[in-house]
Amino acid sequence: MSTGEPNLSRRPDGAALVIAAILAAIAAIIIWQTSQMRVPPIQARVGPTVFPYIIAGGLILLSLGTVVSALRHGFPAREDDNIRPIMWIVGGLIAQLLLLSTAGFSIATGVLFAFTAKAFGRGPLWQTIPIGAVFAFLVWFAFAKGLQLSLPSGPLERLIP
Secondary structure (H helix, E strand, C coil): CCCCCECCCCCCCHHHHHHHHHHHHHHHHHHHHHHCCCCCHHHCCCCCCHHHHHHHHHHHHHHHHHHHHHHCCCCECCCCCCHHHHHHHHHHHHHHHHHHHHHHHHHHHHHHHHHHHHHCCCCCHHHHHHHHHHHHHHHHHHHHHHCCCCCCCCCCHHHCC
16 A cells, blocks of 8 residues: 555545644644743843744644645555564663663663664664663763763763763
């Protein structure tokens, strides 16, 4: 069913309408949260509220464009979902959330990296977990030591004074 041709059924594309609603909801949240900001009078013209409003406006435009495309059947037919890779990625996200506080950023993110690589058909876990942990450790080092930002530390991160 993945011919790349537009969907010519009579009903609007329901998935696209859901995506449009999510985009509009995110825009509404941004607008609401930005309107709640207390801005000093000196920053009232061009201050910290300008860019959130611009981003919200862009999301609204994307939402409207998605609705129009859904109503005009402008999206190509989608392939059926392959649940196995999706479950690997979701499992990696869950593992990362569970491991962050105990194993630290590097190991938890290394597990996420490995599970995502497995979802894309790459390497065994015993090989991709250490590769992911090394990359994540470099990210942790840049953020924690270079930018002085706080990321969860585990046994690997505690090796660095």
